[in-house]
Amino acid sequence: MNQEIIQRLKAQFPDSIEESDEFRDDLTLRVKTEDIVKVCNFLKNDHELAFDMIVDLCGVDMYRPEGRFEVVYNLYSLKKKKYLRLKILVDEDNPIVDTVSVVWSGANWHERETYDMYGIKFKGHPDLRRMYMPEDFEYFPLRKDFPLMGIPDSLPLPRK
């Protein structure tokens, strides 16, 4: 099954898949950042694969000079009963990726969460507001350079 996924993708997008990794029958693909929407669209609408559900979408801060952030997409195909993981790299200076909420509307809140925690912006997202933190909060708490106890006075308390 894993080989079939790779073959079908490679036939359609010869340059988009940069790396593939298999661990205990779970397939992880690294996709070119610009091509993510294209690939996702294909994965969802292809009749053989039919990855019709986005289980999760999250960010990772690898804290390295090149491609500091990753965005991870966990997909599931109800038809094939198969999980698939996609990863893309995001630069620190220009943390903008295209939204996949146009493909699966379930990605909407996951992308908002990723934006809230890592500051990765999703281009074309219908409503990119913060998810957990107050809307006037200026920092991104899950970045590795954010102190555990927060930035003093960045979250005001009510007057005593």
Place this chain on the structure above:
Amino acid sequence: MGLGSLQHDGFMTTRLDKVINWARKNSLWPMPMGISCCAIEMMATAGPRFDISRFGSEVMRFTPRQCDVMIVAGTVTYKMAKVVRKIYDQMPEPKWVISMGACASSGGMFRSYPVVQGIDLFMPVDVFVAGCPPRPENLLRALLELQKKIEKERTIGKLVHGERIHIPETGATEGASTSA
């Protein structure tokens, strides 16, 4: 103050403060500010096994305007702190606060950026309850401690000297019911 003396003479003497406090402490209506796991133990306290109504506090009200004591049961985040404070401000005087559990009292195990490290940073607290979560007996004990505290309060003196009583400057009579 026992009722025994009433049987013989039909009257008794006491201080007005005492009568008022006696009435207040035995009918504390809680505001159940249950915002995480501690709230489950608070519900258990209200249930038949522990039965908070033995101490006159079974009337949990979900509107702050009818409450006397706010039981903050759970983890208070910075985002939630504004809401907790707002509900506290909406409770009429006299009012008291029980901070239930490690989270509300000190941030508990959540020593991190979103959690307020103790609700006494933004509102007055009368009794702290230890535990994660505290057992219902512990909450009942806090209630009894609060009752002891209320017994000693000056009630009439405060009224006369204008202490603590807060009268809003405007709109005090606005919105009073004019129903037909």
